[in-house]
Amino acid sequence: MQTPIRGLRSFCFAARSLSFKHAANELYLTPSAVSHQIKQLEEQLGIELFQRKTRSISLTTAGKNFFDAVSPIITMLEGTINEFSQMQQNTNLTITLPEFFASELLMPKLSEWTSEHPNINLQMDTLKTRKELTRHSDLSIVLSSGKPTEGLATELFNLEYIPACNKKLLNQWRDDHRQALNQVPLILHKARPWAWHQWAEKAGIDDFSPSQIIQIDSMFGVARAAQQGMGIALIPLPISQSWLDEQWLYKLFEQPLTTKDKYYLVQHESSTPNHPLDLFAKWVVNTFRKIQE
Secondary structure (H helix, E strand, O other): OOOOHHHHHHHHHHHHHOOHHHHHHHHOOOHHHHHHHHHHHHHHHOOOOEEEOOOOEEEOHHHHHHHHHHHHHHHHHHHHHHHHHHHHOOEEEEEEEEHHHHHHHHHHHHHHHHHHOOOEEEEEEEEOOHHHOOOOOOEEEEEEOOOOOOOEEEEEEEEEEEEEEOHHHHHHOOOOHHHHHHHOOEEEEOOOOOHHHHHHHHHOOOOOOOOOEEEEOOHHHHHHHHHOOOOEEEEEEOOOHHHHHOOOOEEOOOOOEEEEEEEEEEEOOOOOOOHHHHHHHHHHHHHHOHHHO
């Protein structure tokens, strides 16, 4: 006997609602299609499953017994099909992170993750400032002077800031770096407006009197401005190391400004277990905790 599964499903839906029309709506079929499938099933079984009246249907005794026997099997089969179908679908993860972290650290390494996990989609929102980090996401990478209290926070690495400029300015002021600080525009991120004065104090520069300070609202903009020769920038290490390695920027002083700023991975609380999220979080920690070693 080759009883089609769709006929059994149509029968079970009609038996629960005692309506071919309602079953048809649930199955996205026409009432005549449901009626035809059930009629075929009755012919194959050799029994009547429904008593058909002008405006209603009811189960026969044989129909009720058949429904009691078949319904649990169809329910289990549908559950198994749904489970395996979901296993083949891609999982989506959302992450918010500073744009400079994304461009300088995450993007160059991300192919390692995507090649190993082709069924996990990543949606990334890059942000310029810490204040923007209020959007809902599965996971965040945040820059903070203190450990975040919301979610599960894991420290990645701390930052220090170093004066840097392009090669032309470096050569121009090779013999008098200190004087350059008072004559060349100084560039910094507007989130740290006093960073240059803090650096000068740490470096023991008493005659620090900059002629111009330029504040930019993104760290990428700060580094880019210095690369273009706009002035001397305070850039963060180790996150800007590639700019030095590629000789887009050069250290003007070796003295860093050490701060309490640290990057943290924040895994937001979820009501259900999320294995893909746990995998990605573990990869981020293992990958970016190593950059200071």
